[in-house]
Amino acid sequence: MSPAALTITDATVDFGAGPVLDRVSLDVAAGEFVCVVGASGSGKTTLLNAIAGLVELDGGTVAVDGRQVAGPGPDRAVVFQDDAVFPWLTVARNAAFGLQTQGVAKAARRERVAEVLATVGLTGHEDQWPRELSGGMRKRVDLARALAVRPPVLLMDEPYGALDMLTKEKLQGDLDTIVSHEGMTVVFVTHDLEEAVFLADRVVILASHPGRVAAEVQIPFARPRDPELRLTPDFQALRGEVLHHLQAVAGPAGVAA
Ligand SMILES: Nc1ncnc2c1ncn2[C@@H]1O[C@H](COP(=O)(O)OP(=O)(O)OP(=O)(O)O)[C@@H](O)[C@H]1O
Ligand SMILES: [Mg+2]
Structure with missing residues (x-):
């Protein structure tokens, strides 16, 4: 890729x-990882969908x-907030979907599916059905399907918004590792400032009505990133900087920290 x-x-x-x-x-x-944050209705999803x-x-x-x-x-794969896993296909067949659409031959497909399921941590779950999976595992299937076709650009719209905190942190760590290994260009939309600072090379803050780029914050941490990074003063200072920009564009009542 x-x-x-x-x-x-x-x-x-x-x-x-x-x-x-x-x-x-x-x-x-x-190869850059950009997170887009902004108030609800600021146009984050619209921007992602436009891309x-x-x-x-x-x-x-x-x-x-x-x-x-x-x-x-096929140069831009999308992972949406609501998982897009097909309930009538097994994990392996879900992961193979994009490859099949592209007409990739069966042997090559099998090889790539095995590789991509290993990448997202789903080895051993090939024959399971989506109804047997947790929310976090379904997001892994979504990511596997997106990554399978080796997209030069990966677009993600609040993919982990509905998950509990521990599952979310695990998936964020895994995504960071995947990005470190595979080298991808990512645009990731989120409400969660901690998620944005943990994942991004740069956080872009959108202002609302109309949506426009109000500010940017560079995140200089090397990859792969340690989960404990979140506890460091440098991390919290950057999170504070992003929050400050958000408050500046939303007004004092517009943002919940
Ligand atoms: N297909 C559409 N038709 C009409 N209006 C739309 C459409 N899609 C989005 N909008 C409007 O555009 C604005 C921005 O919506 P968008 O979904 O991009 O915001 P968002 O930043 O992703 O919000 P959230 O954080 O709630 O997901 C909103 O006012 C919304 O109502
Ligand atoms: Mg949205």
Whole structure:
């Protein structure tokens, strides 16, 4: 998997009630992990969907390695908040879905599925059905399916929002390890500032009505990251900085710490 650069230039989206995104520009370097935070309704999902090619722009462009995006494509895999695991397929077949769509031959498919299930920690669960899995395991299946096709860009919209704290921290650690090993370009939307600072190379803060990039905070920690990093003063200072930017754009009553 070779990561791609993502260039968003003056992206504007208007569903008819005024712009939801107003000339949003964002450059994500190949291999960079960007977390996007912002108040509810600030346009985070709209931005992610615009990058995915699922929402049409009313102005501006999205380009992957310089090629303009005109719709969904295999160069950008998406993991949504609600898991998209197919209940009628086993874990292995769910993971193989994108490969099958791309017409990858059976032997190569098997090999890649085994590899990707090992990557996400699901070896031994190949023949289980989604109904037999916990919420955290279903998110692993989602990630396996996204990673299987080796997408140069991975887009994630609050993937761990519905999970308990311990499961969430485990999955964050695993994602960090995966990203460290595989080298991917990631745009990850979250409400959770601790999650953003733990995962990101850079946190982008969106302001609301209309959505625009209000501030950015660089996160300089090396990877892979130790879970204990969260307890360090440097980590908490960066979290505080992101919170400060959010409060500045939302007003004092707009954010719950
Ligand atoms: N398909 C659509 N049609 C009309 N309006 C939409 C559509 N999608 C989003 N919106 C509006 O755009 C604004 C931004 O929505 P979006 O879902 O991008 O916000 P968000 O930052 O992801 O919020 P949350 O944190 O709650 O997920 C909201 O006011 C929403 O109602
Ligand atoms: Mg959203």
